Amino acid sequence: MIPLFKVNMSEQAPAAVAEVLASGQIGQGPKVVEFEERLAERLGSHRVATVNSATSGLHLALHMVDTADGRGPDPDAEVLTTPLTMEATNWTILANRLRIRWVDTDPGTLNMDLDDLARKIGPKTRAIVVVHLFGYPIDYERLDKVLDDAEASHGFRPVVIEDCAHAWGATYRGTPVGTRGNIAVFSFQAVKHLVCGDGGALVLPDDALLQRARLLRWFGIEREARLAKPPDVAEWGFKFHLTDINAAMGLANLDEADAAVAACRANAAFYDRELSGLERVELTDRSPDHVSSYWAYPLLVADRPAFIRHMTDAGVMTSVVHRRNDLHSCVSEFTAPLPGLDAVAERLVCLPVGPWVTEAQREQIVTAVRAPW
Ligand SMILES: Cc1ncc(COP(=O)(O)O)c(C=O)c1O
Incomplete structure (x- = not known):
């Protein structure tokens, strides 16, 4: 995996x-x-x-x-x-x-x-x-x-x-x-x-x-x-x-961190190229002014539970990573309408993007995302 x-x-x-x-x-x-x-x-x-x-x-x-x-x-x-x-x-x-x-x-x-x-x-x-x-x-x-x-x-x-x-x-x-x-x-x-x-x-x-x-x-x-x-x-x-x-x-670990950021960026650029324009996958915004560290690579997908199962079967771990905080009962008094969050919360999922992902593995990841789920 x-x-x-x-x-x-x-x-x-x-x-x-x-x-x-x-x-x-x-x-x-x-x-x-x-x-x-x-x-x-x-x-x-x-x-x-x-x-x-x-x-x-x-x-x-x-x-x-x-x-x-x-x-x-x-x-x-x-x-x-x-x-x-x-x-x-x-x-x-x-x-x-x-x-x-x-x-x-x-x-x-x-x-x-x-x-x-x-x-x-x-x-x-x-x-x-x-x-x-x-x-x-x-x-x-x-x-x-x-x-x-x-x-x-x-x-x-x-x-x-x-x-x-x-x-x-x-x-x-x-x-x-x-x-x-x-x-x-x-x-x-x-x-x-x-x-x-x-x-x-x-x-x-x-x-x-x-x-x-x-x-x-x-x-x-x-x-x-x-x-x-x-x-x-x-x-x-x-x-x-x-x-x-x-x-x-x-x-x-300072130099290790520089290498990690560079590797994440290279993997992310690969995903950006290979995953844009897919029907059931939406990429997040990019701008030349905003250069991400790509600590994680987010995607918005249709039917997230099925996507995660499909990726697991393909040997790729994926996860939502961070769930919306506003639905916890300890913050119920602060509830507010959040349509922008509602539009993404159930579709958000992250792909492996770190320096441990080899070129062959990122191909494997892209192939899995492109396959139907
Ligand atoms: C967005 C965000 N803020 C704060 C923290 C807390 O960081 P730490 O584990 O160093 O306390 C985390 C941890 O993952 C995080 O993801």
Whole structure:
């Protein structure tokens, strides 16, 4: 069976981790600093704070939102967010006791429908969470325009948190996603392009937020200063820091991640060529400005259960990967009509696209998709 996901682990990673294990320092230390420096070089932003997962990063980002826009805590505050994502995107909103307001899905890109976003921004909007789903960048230019209009109408500019969990390596007009002046959160979990075992990183828009994130990821305690004198904690924080074990893995996997993104793009380009124009298969949008990391390759198919069975019989694992979040009973109070999402939710399925897919296997995959089911 051709797997849908595999771990991108470099041959250097075991030795790099073994070195940390033998060093006597396995918590947050010099490897974390070095990993942040390497991430900063690749992203072209020095404001990088690593954390132990993207879930922690999203939680911390939403926690900081209460002061990021200067408006202070508000029990009615809403976060405008997409339901088509992994639950981590949205459960961190609930964990911060913020209210969810669902924004519809653009059936072409599967990302947030920015026209629906424009309609829903209002005085209660505390933050907007966007996801570059499967690595396809959102339309930043349109988003900036929506925020400009919101600022003109409501007198404030909502904070945007970008969930870049799938988007390591994705670019918008040649620039890495997550570096447009919003709060961005990357995931380095086991099956992402860049693997730390578990890990993540925030990219912050200014130095004050960077310092705050670095403090709050470890109880609000200044790690270096505490050795010189007992530190005061002005603002309590969390235990969200990355360890040197995970950072060493991430450092060893940086080149592996570049290779993974390149392989995914090559496989995706092949599928784009071979699968366009089929009767029961619809591809998602492409634009030269939006270069996806292709963490997964989405398709919209007729009769998805039959398609998945048909692909399994052909030796190919496929899956919806992320199911709509808005139908879970824990969020029933936030239910909203979402026609764009309804149009794709039952047809969405993902094909294997990672570096483990050989040329012969991608031919096998295309042949199976072209065969009747
Ligand atoms: C869209 C999205 N956001 C957030 C996360 C959470 O990432 P992590 O596992 O690093 O906490 C995931 C995990 O797969 C994800 O797919």
